[in-house]
Amino acid sequence: xxxxxxxxxxxxxxxxxxxxxxxxxxxxxxxxxxxxxxxxxxxxxxxxxxxxxxxxxxxxxxxxxxxxxxxxxxxxxxxxxxxxxxxxxxxxxxxxxxxxxxxxxxxxxxxxxxxxxxxxxxxxxxxxxxxxxxxxxxxxxxxxxxxxxxxxxxxxxxxxxxxxxxxxxxxxxxxxxxxxxxxxxxxxxxxxxxxxxxxxxxxxxxxxxxxxxxxxxxxxxxxxxxxxxxxxxxxxxxxxxxxxxxxxxxxxxxxxxxxxxxxxxxxxxxxxxxxxxxxxxxxxxxxxxxxxxxxxxxxxxxxxxxxxxxxxxxxxxxxxxxxxxxxxxxxxxxxxxxxxxxxxxxxxxxxxxxxxxxxxxxxxxxxxxxxxxxxxxxxxxxxxxxxxxxxxxxxxxxxxxxxxxxxxxxxxxxxxxxxxxxxxxxxxxxxxxxxxxxxxxxxxxxxxxxxxxxxxxxxxxxxxxxxxxxxxxxxxxxxxxxxxxxxxxxxxxxxxxxxxxxxxxxxxxxxxxxxxxxxxxxxxxxxxxxxxxxxxxxxxxxxxxxxxxxxxxxxxxxxxxxxxxxxxxxxxxxxxxxxxxxxxxxx
Amino acid sequence: xxxxxxxxxxxxxxxxxxxxxxxxxxxxxxxxxxxxxxxxxxxxxxxxxxxxxxxxxxxxxxxxxxxxxxxxxxxxxxxxxxxxxxxxxxxxxxxxxxxxxxxxxxxxxxxxxxxxxxxxxx
Numbered sequence: 001x002x003x004x005x006x007x008x009x010x011x012x013x014x015x016x017x018x019x020x021x022x023x024x025x026x027x028x029x030x031x032x033x034x035x036x037x038x039x040x041x042x043x044x045x046x047x048x049x050x051x052x053x054x055x056x057x058x059x060x061x062x063x064x065x066x067x068x069x070x071x072x073x074x075x076x077x078x079x080x081x082x083x084x085x086x087x088x089x090x091x092x093x094x095x096x097x098x099x100x101x102x103x104x105x106x107x108x109x110x111x112x113x114x115x116x117x118x119x120x121x122x123x124x125x126x127x128x129x130x131x132x133x134x135x136x137x138x139x140x141x142x143x144x145x146x147x148x149x150x151x152x153x154x155x156x157x158x159x160x161x162x163x164x165x166x167x168x169x170x171x172x173x174x175x176x177x178x179x180x181x182x183x184x185x186x187x188x189x190x191x192x193x194x195x196x197x198x199x200x201x202x203x204x205x206x207x208x209x210x211x212x213x214x215x216x217x218x219x220x221x222x223x224x225x226x227x228x229x230x231x232x233x234x235x236x237x238x239x240x241x242x243x244x245x246x247x248x249x250x251x252x253x254x255x256x257x258x259x260x261x262x263x264x265x266x267x268x269x270x271x272x273x274x275x276x277x278x279x280x281x282x283x284x285x286x287x288x289x290x291x292x293x294x295x296x297x298x299x300x301x302x303x304x305x306x307x308x309x310x311x312x313x314x315x316x317x318x319x320x321x322x323x324x325x326x327x328x329x330x331x332x333x334x335x336x337x338x339x340x341x342x343x344x345x346x347x348x349x350x351x352x353x354x355x356x357x358x359x360x361x362x363x364x365x366x367x368x369x370x371x372x373x374x375x376x377x378x379x380x381x382x383x384x385x386x387x388x389x390x391x392x393x394x395x396x397x398x399x400x401x402x403x404x405x406x407x408x409x410x411x412x413x414x415x416x417x418x419x420x421x422x423x424x425x426x427x428x429x430x431x432x433x434x435x436x437x438x439x440x441x442x443x444x445x446x447x448x449x450x451x452x453x454x455x456x457x458x459x460x461x462x463x464x465x466x467x468x469x470x471x472x473x474x475x476x477x478x479x480x481x482x483x484x485x486x487x488x489x490x491x492x493x494x495x496x497x498x499x500x501x502x503x504x505x506x507x508x509x510x511x512x513x514x515x516x517x518x519x520x521x522x523x524x525x526x527x528x529x530x531x532x533x534x535x536x537x538x539x540x541x542x543x544x545x546x547x548x549x550x551x552x553x554x555x556x557x558x559x560x561x562x563x564x565x566x567x568x569x570x571x572x573x574x575x576x577x578x579x580x581x582x583x584x585x586x587x
Numbered sequence: 588x589x590x591x592x593x594x595x596x597x598x599x600x601x602x603x604x605x606x607x608x609x610x611x612x613x614x615x616x617x618x619x620x621x622x623x624x625x626x627x628x629x630x631x632x633x634x635x636x637x638x639x640x641x642x643x644x645x646x647x648x649x650x651x652x653x654x655x656x657x658x659x660x661x662x663x664x665x666x667x668x669x670x671x672x673x674x675x676x677x678x679x680x681x682x683x684x685x686x687x688x689x690x691x692x693x694x695x696x697x698x699x700x701x702x703x704x705x706x707x708x709x
Binding site for chain 2: 375376379380381382383384385386387388389390391410413414417421424
């Protein structure tokens with residue numbers, strides 16, 4: 001159809017169209033008489049169209065004076081809006097009129113009035129405001145969820161707060177269920193909401209001036225509301241549906257990708273269960289779906305207020321669920337990434353440590369082989385030098401001045417021999433067999449062996465052995481060597497005599513052995529060096545004694561510790577492990 | 588007078604042990620390698636043998652086994668610079684194991700102890 005094909009006069013068509021229009025529209029002349037009224041105007045003014053046409057405007061409008069001056073050619077407010085009181089006979093209702101002036105070919109002035117029911121406008125405004133507020137919150141939630149790098153639990157909590165907040169979706173209760181890939185179930189995670197009318201009244205009163213900012217909401221939730229969620233969280237933990245149960249209302253809703261509104265009339269598989277869990281007949285289920293697939297559902301209800309869940313509620317729930325799903329997924333991926341980065345760092349650290357250990361071991365191994373050769377090649381000539389120096393010393397007369405020199409050679413070679421002995425012991429691989437034996441017995445053996453030496457040094461040895469029948473797994477010779485070394489050091493620390501105490505105690509997993517003395521204790525500058533090889537405070541030591549002891553204890557899976565006692569003196573302690581089967585039984 | 592055979596390839600050590608043992612009242616004979624030592628065991632019938640382990644040619648461990656095959660009543664003291672041989676079970680059949688030292692007190696003590704024991708047995 002083309003424009004030129006129309007034969008009807010244009011004015012007739014315009015009049016027809018306006019007359020049939022559902023928009024409330026009337027045209028009045030300069031004398032305020034209605035010339036044309038639309039069907040919509042008839043409905044708004046509650047009269048027949050032909051009853052209105054020809055009548056004066058003041059018959060329907062109580063405050064017709066608002067149009068004073070509107071027909072003047074010079075009216076500066078052409079196109080204005082006027083508030084009218086429409087007279088419906090027995091009542092007056094508020095309306096709004098959009099007022100436009102025009103003239104016909106003869107120059108007569110007319111007003112075209114488009115009328116709106118003010119109450120409808122208000123309802124529409126309120127609806128718009130509500131949508132705006134919700135969109136605003138949705139925007140805030142979205143910004144908060146994506147921008148703030150929240151942890152997964154924080155994201156889940158924010159989602160539920162926004163669903164129940166007065167500024168948010170205004171549901172009474174909200175439940176969140178997520179897919180658990182491990183158990184292949186849709187599992188309840190977290191919920192928010194009061195459990196009774198009283199509790200609800202109190203919360204809503206408390207929240208009368210709730211903050212509009214999501215962060216503030218979360219804070220106020222943390223401090224004041226959390227304790228009220230116990231009941232709903234008990235409910236949500238019970239919610240669990242097998243993912244293979246395709247027909248179940250919750251699984252179906254999750255895969256449908258559209259919000260499902262359940263009312264009293266609905267029936268279906270799983271519904272009785274969910275109704276029993278929630279103790280309500282009406283609720284909404286929104287799927288949480290991401291590009292990678294369905295990850296869970298949100299359930300919302302008005303269990304306390306009993307208010308109807310509206311189309312608008314459902315529309316926003318759907319929008320909100322989409323946002324939430326992406327936020328949850330994003331947070332999960334971020335956490336997963338963080339975990340992987342951490343794992344990677346740990347692996348790198350481990351690799352670095354392994355490399356360092358390997359390097360150290362290689363160095364030690366080369367050092368060990370070299371030392372063994374050197375030590376052996378030195379020992380033979382030293383034995384000869386020292387042996388003959390002794391012979392010389394023996395043969396020289398008492399008053400011979402050369403005796404002193406022979407004495408010095410003897411002492412110095414002895415010292416070198418001791419160093420070689422320690423060095424060979426230090427680098428000797430520890431392959432000896434261990435066995436299960438009583439630690440107290442080892443201590444007694446050491447006490448017996450060292451008795452003459454202790455007596456000479458005027459040192460009293462006190463034994464406080466309480467390991468009893470407990471056996472430990474150790475190499476007896478090595479542990480004797482450690483104890484002898486510790487006792488020897490303690491004797492040297494008390495040149496004028498004193499006391500040494502050796503004690504044993506049963507602990508979980510091992511036996512603690514301690515040697516304590518009444519000497520001056522460990523000097524602070526010595527404490528961190530005393531276990532290092534070749535460190536010594538003595539004029540005649542190799543500096544390997546404690547290093548070897550520490551190595552022996554380490555090879556037994558323990559640590560040799562040295563510390564000063566509060567009452568004075570030094571105390572060295574170590575733990576010997578129980579035989580394997582015993583520790584296993586102990587566990 | 589008891590005869591002690593010293594087997595060591597270090598001439599100064601042979602001289603040292605010889606000096607010390609003679610001073611202690613023993614008769615001594617010295618061999619500078621294991622083969623010579625085995626020959627003396629057969630021909631000169633020592634009462635006790637002090638045997639080094641690390642020697643050029645046959646080492647002390649092999650020599651020990653051969654001595655035991657020849658006459659397992661002669662006490663043998665392994666006298667070595669290596670304390671680690673103590674872990675080698677082949678050295679366990681020796682009567683004593685001593686790490687070489689310029690202080691010969693331990694060596695002389697062990698010689699006396701073993702010879703005294705042998706005398707009691709006889």
